[in-house]
Amino acid sequence: MIYLDNSATTKPYEEVLETFLKVSSSYFGNPSSLHSLGGNIEKLLEQARKQSASLLGVKGNEIFYTSGGTESNNLALKGVALHYQKRGKHIITSSIEHPSIKETCQQLEEHGFDITYLPVNSFGRINPDDVEAALRNDTILVSIMHVNNEVGTVQPIKRIGELLADRPRTLFHVDHVQGVGKVPLDFYECHIDLCSLSAHKFHGLKGTGLLFVKEGLKLSPLHSGGEQERRLRSGTENTGGIVSSAKALRLYLQEANEGRERLRQLNSYVRKQLSEMEGIEIHSPDENIAPHIVNFSLLGLKGEVLVHAFEENDIYISTTSACSSKQKKPSSTLLAMGKSIEKADSAVRVSLSFHNTQKEMDTFINVLRHIQMKYANVIRRAK
């Protein structure tokens, strides 16, 4: 099997599975219980929090555990919207955010919030000047993703953070789910107030994520009840998931320096091979790009057909993002970048991990050549 769908999810590290099993079997107490079984797991949770914080360069009390990227994004946006709505009801975001941001914004619109969706250029990048122009006295939040999950474009987070630095009434949220480890991000230096992460994107387990909330910031909770996570996220903690996510983050960041370099090499190799093939258009830009994503079209062949043709060869890629791929809609990110519906419809995403190899890339390219030959008639007819 060649797995090239790491933006959808990654294979958990063996050590992560072992930690999950150990915590779930030996430390199965409820952290809120008064007895020692509860106290022991509570200590492990706090250690995990401190470790994750130190790996991310922030303070322990700034980490709140959630069920993943979707929940972190919802909590950031709705938590700010509910808490600060008296201050203003205007939010700025981009037109290529993950559905967990886009649809949260749409929901907030139904509740009277005014959302500005910034355009992107043909590289999928927003212009910080557009952020500046969109800011109003009632803007309570700017939410911009760090790395786009479909094409890999890196947004100018530092520049946007600088623009907002002297506007304490406008908070800055960054969806860092695709960026972590692949494109370094200093939360403090970039003046970020809220930042979302998801463990299953860095070889942790599904159902665990975190939200960085800058010290002193208040949010309205989405879940009320047991007062866990300092009242911001009630509900008995996913203890095995949380403790193993800290391990995943440590192991992942340990291999990130070398891993990024390997990704860069594999990425430029794949891009070179693709650019030498006829009938291929690469949609991922070649600058300001995360090293793990290459988005391209085999022109004339639907992305869905290409995904299944690869699958027949035990190679796993995807069309758009995992959550949108079943909707069979052309990628809204590519449309926002000015690509035609046909191109958006034929686009596929290859997303690498630190563990993919040159040999796998060679096989991938060879299989692509075979698919191109096999579907030559379909491709010719589409022209």
Ligand SMILES: Cc1ncc(COP(=O)(O)O)c(C=O)c1O
């Ligand atoms: C950029 C981005 N944000 C948020 C999410 C949602 O994360 P989760 O799957 O943990 O809910 C994803 C998942 O693909 C993503 O790519």
